[in-house]
Amino acid sequence: MNKPLLLSTGHSACPHDCPSTCALDVEILEGGTVGRLRGAADNDYTAGVICAKVARYAERIHHPNRLLKPLQRVGEKGGGAWREIGWDDALDLIAERFLAAEVAHGPEAVWPYYYAGTMGLVQRDGIHRLRHAKRYSGQFDSICTNMAWGGWFVGAGAMRGADPREIAKSDCVVIWGTNAVATQVNVMTHAARARKERGAKIVVVDIYDNATMRQADLALKLRPGTDAALACALMHVAFRDGTADRAYLARYTDDPAGLETHLATRTPEWAAKITGLSTEEIEAFAALIGRTPRSYFRLGYGFTRQRNGAAAMHAAMSVPAVYGHWQYEGGGAFHSNSDIFGLDKSEIMGVALCDPTVRHLDQSRIGAVLTGDAEALSEGPPVTAMLIQNTNPANVCPDQRLVKQGLMRADLFVAVHEQFMTDTAKLADLVIPATMFLEHDDIYRGGGQNHITLGPKLVEPPAGVRSNHFVVEELAKRLGVADRPGFGKSEIALIDAMLKTSGEPGGFDALKAGRWIDKQPDFETAHFLKGFGWPDGKFRFRPDWAGSLAPNRPPESLGLQGPHARLPALPDHVALLESSDAAHPYRLATSPARQFLNSTFAETSGSRQREGGPALMIHPEDAAREGVEDGSVVVVGNARGEVRLEAKLTETVKPGVLVHEGLWANSDFLDGEGINVLTGADPVAPFGGAAFHDNRVWLRA
Ligand SMILES: Nc1nc2c(c(=O)[nH]1)N[C@H]1C(S)=C(S)[C@@H](COP(=O)(O)OP(=O)(O)OC[C@H]3O[C@@H](n4cnc5c(=O)[nH]c(N)nc54)[C@H](O)[C@@H]3O)O[C@H]1N2
Ligand SMILES: Nc1nc2c(c(=O)[nH]1)N[C@H]1C(S)=C(S)[C@@H](COP(=O)(O)OP(=O)(O)OC[C@H]3O[C@@H](n4cnc5c(=O)[nH]c(N)nc54)[C@H](O)[C@@H]3O)O[C@H]1N2
Ligand code: SF4
Numbered sequence: 001m002n003k004p005l006l007l008s009t010g011h012s013a014c015p016h017d018c019p020s021t022c023a024l025d026v027e028i029l030e031g032g033t034v035g036r037l038r039g040a041a042d043n044d045y046t047a048g049v050i051c052a053k054v055a056r057y058a059e060r061i062h063h064p065n066r067l068l069k070p071l072q073r074v075g076e077k078g079g080g081a082w083r084e085i086g087w088d089d090a091l092d093l094i095a096e097r098f099l100a101a102e103v104a105h106g107p108e109a110v111w112p113y114y115y116a117g118t119m120g121l122v123q124r125d126g127i128h129r130l131r132h133a134k135r136y137s138g139q140f141d142s143i144c145t146n147m148a149w150g151g152w153f154v155g156a157g158a159m160r161g162a163d164p165r166e167i168a169k170s171d172c173v174v175i176w177g178t179n180a181v182a183t184q185v186n187v188m189t190h191a192a193r194a195r196k197e198r199g200a201k202i203v204v205v206d207i208y209d210n211a212t213m214r215q216a217d218l219a220l221k222l223r224p225g226t227d228a229a230l231a232c233a234l235m236h237v238a239f240r241d242g243t244a245d246r247a248y249l250a251r252y253t254d255d256p257a258g259l260e261t262h263l264a265t266r267t268p269e270w271a272a273k274i275t276g277l278s279t280e281e282i283e284a285f286a287a288l289i290g291r292t293p294r295s296y297f298r299l300g301y302g303f304t305r306q307r308n309g310a311a312a313m314h315a316a317m318s319v320p321a322v323y324g325h326w327q328y329e330g331g332g333a334f335h336s337n338s339d340i341f342g343l344d345k346s347e348i349m350g351v352a353l354c355d356p357t358v359r360h361l362d363q364s365r366i367g368a369v370l371t372g373d374a375e376a377l378s379e380g381p382p383v384t385a386m387l388i389q390n391t392n393p394a395n396v397c398p399d400q401r402l403v404k405q406g407l408m409r410a411d412l413f414v415a416v417h418e419q420f421m422t423d424t425a426k427l428a429d430l431v432i433p434a435t436m437f438l439e440h441d442d443i444y445r446g447g448g449q450n451h452i453t454l455g456p457k458l459v460e461p462p463a464g465v466r467s468n469h470f471v472v473e474e475l476a477k478r479l480g481v482a483d484r485p486g487f488g489k490s491e492i493a494l495i496d497a498m499l500k501t502s503g504e505p506g507g508f509d510a511l512k513a514g515r516w517i518d519k520q521p522d523f524e525t526a527h528f529l530k531g532f533g534w535p536d537g538k539f540r541f542r543p544d545w546a547g548s549l550a551p552n553r554p555p556e557s558l559g560l561q562g563p564h565a566r567l568p569a570l571p572d573h574v575a576l577l578e579s580s581d582a583a584h585p586y587r588l589a590t591s592p593a594r595q596f597l598n599s600t601f602a603e604t605s606g607s608r609q610r611e612g613g614p615a616l617m618i619h620p621e622d623a624a625r626e627g628v629e630d631g632s633v634v635v636v637g638n639a640r641g642e643v644r645l646e647a648k649l650t651e652t653v654k655p656g657v658l659v660h661e662g663l664w665a666n667s668d669f670l671d672g673e674g675i676n677v678l679t680g681a682d683p684v685a686p687f688g689g690a691a692f693h694d695n696r697v698w699l700r701a
């Protein structure tokens, strides 16, 4: 067969839940199909580089298993039998069931459940407009950023940091708790440039030799959940050796003297015992950053997915404040730029329609919510009807057995709007097919970088699929709220209005012509040289864990959840971990797979082949003790359940630590249950969230 002719190159943004939000060039082929995707070379963050899984997007968008028609369940829930129905009937059915739920229990019995399958502001956030208009239950988005953002914010008082492109101008790039090669490849682009052009050193702090650690000049493989101990020792050495920047500390931080006193006992020897690193490794790291003003700390999410993760983030970001790295270009720290974009989403989200007394339910505790836990329901009515968009909770949420039990409830109506027959869609009453990003208009902003980027519709969707925006608008008509503010507009009209009310007078057309807008604040603002985000302008070594106006603070209706009182007054290691014990001698982390994006791409053969299959990485010493052979089937379990999968013997993990890279579909596992059977949904300090890498387990051959 001849290769279809290249018609044009379209411009877009990657919609996936990845900090990089790459600017894309998309080959549009004859017949309206898609060819290769590439990173935009003229975008100075993307810099022409994207990950392999998105470069192969043609495989996903033209996948033979894509959902193309609405399907209604026949027979048992999860039984796998469906009948095709028309779109009008499907939408009528959702509206009918939502109205019935409302009549029986009030509007809070309906729970629109969403997350970040697409990061587009219109297609992702429009569901809020519907829920506000109808006073349906709200959602506390706790699953991903909670501990990381909480830990950062209590220190800096704002969610921004040193320009991510400055990594290229750094002399020491510290990549801490993020497997950037796999999860945000562009960090490596800029770090590699710094190494090539400036001889910069790359330090990686992680719990196993992942692809990023293999690129490190200094590779620090510590025990899970011990990062704060490492951070404290680094700061101890700074005060001990005179590499702390006392002038900076006096001007820019709240209590340097208190910190110094507190750290007196946090020696490298103390930290070595906790972290499992050697004192030489800790001293070498401290010496490197002590002599390198341009040390850039790129802090990821991974180390915050521990029950002490917020405290660990705060401790790690305190390091550049002690050494004064913040003052230099190519120095300082970065986690997320979520504060810089200034986009006013209130029309898209229907903020004017919001009733603040409506309850919020914790996304991570969907299992408890759906199985009727009164506390998880805020003592309110049961949830009896759901629309699930952009997320796959039966696979990605913790405490999977409880999640599935909830979704299977006979008196619960679940509509899932999806691109594929996911683990969640399989348990639904109704499945409706969704467009992909190249088939609808949307706008994106990059949490891990600095651009607002347009993703206009580039190709026609298959005949039977509809966008999230369409579903929200059509349901609004059927539920009697289509005349409320914000409804009845096209995606382009919403984007145009949002840009114009957000200080971008050129609106949609100007963005289309320019492709992206660079929102990076100036050097002094980004480096907090005019002060940190608190009234006194000082970085807080003494965080106010409960009182700050953190972006991750739960809505009032949820109350202040989470054991915030147990977090330390100053940076410290806190033993808030699911530590191993005699019955559970191992610690399991469920780290991201390079070829997947959460549960997405686990359906494409290119990604599946490269990942192999669900496997458990085990150190040979542990394997020998348990009588486990490479390639054999093992059982790994804890109080929440057990999972069978293949053993992979490797010295990339430490003895006592197991790593599973995912997320594979539940149906890819031998017993049809995924790795999240083992993860817990107990709320993590300070305000809730899921500690996906903090699990004690046993192992059996
Ligand atoms: N290829 C790919 N890319 C992705 C994703 C994916 O699933 N696959 N997911 C996307 C999403 S939603 C997000 S939020 C980001 C997350 O991206 P990251 O910021 O990279 O965070 P994590 O993926 O949770 O984990 C990163 C690393 O932290 C390690 N880790 C676990 N516990 C500890 C610890 O206690 N200390 C330290 N130092 N390290 C620890 C993990 O083993 C892993 O190697 O990536 C996004 N990009
Ligand atoms: N064990 C373990 N579990 C984890 C994690 C971990 O590290 N370990 N990471 C956690 C993290 S950080 C996160 S953020 C969550 C993410 O969990 P999810 O938000 O569920 O993750 P995704 O797989 O990115 O997206 C879910 C679905 O959105 C669909 N989708 C994409 N675009 C659209 C669209 O335009 N419309 C509609 N209707 N659907 C669309 C995709 O087909 C996909 O099935 O998972 C969490 N779960
Ligand atoms: S998944 Fe991340 S690295 Fe890959 S193209 Fe999308 S934004 Fe870029």
Ligand SMILES: [Mo]
Pocket (backbone or CB within 6 Å): 017, 144, 145
């Ligand atoms: Mo995430």
